[in-house]
Amino acid sequence: MKQTPLKTLSIRTKLIAGSILILILAGAVSGCYKAPEKFLINLQGNSQNYWETISKEFPLPENFSISSNPYGEELLPEIRINHYLPPKIIIDEESILLNYEYLIPVTDFWNPVNSIPRENPDNYKLVTMKQISLPEKGLAVEGLYPGDSGYPLYEATRISLVFPEGSNSGNTEYVILTEWFNNIRKRYKEKHSVSPQISWINGVGDLMLQRGVED
Secondary structure, three states: OOHHHHHHHHHHHHHHHHHHHHHHHHHHHHHOOOOOEEEEEOOOOOOHHHHHHHHHHOOOOEEEEEOOOOOOOOOEEEEEEEEEEEOOOOOOOOOOOEEOOOOOEEOOOOOOOOEEOOOOOOOOEEEEEHOOOOOEEEEEEEOOOOOOOOOOOOOEEEEEEEEOOOOOOOOOOHHHHHHHHHHHHHHHHHHHHOOOOOOOOOOOOOOOOOOOOOO
């Protein structure tokens, strides 16, 4: 049976329409899949333990992963965990304080020096409070002791979220990561809202040789 031009045109139209429909469906299916975003982690010094603790309590958002190629050409968001020692304590309002610990200059116990200027702490050995032991003693810094307002010597670990220059603050990646980071900020802000309590023990008396406590 010979087909008329009208019927031939109708068949071609149906074939074209069917092809278009297949392409639309294929696009819809592929659009439902979203490859994981790459998420660069930049750790400094002995910060690995901090990241392990944070990532357990605050897992990375869905579809984000750590980049296996931190030196690739693509610019990626970074999480930076930095460890600062005096005098290079950097206070960045956008970063989060993870941990800090007082440092105390020490000298020989018989050294008459009891306080040092803040300008030259590197002239003395700096240790944490738990590390002070005889025959060394801790020194004040311009009359200030750990726990006093303005005491300058401490080590700090801070975490920051850094986006590539020119990032759009309205895009999905930016919003999701910022919300995740702010949850971490809230947690550590509560943790450090109360200053560590330091108890001081004072002793007054004379040294009397060859005399026991019971006398």
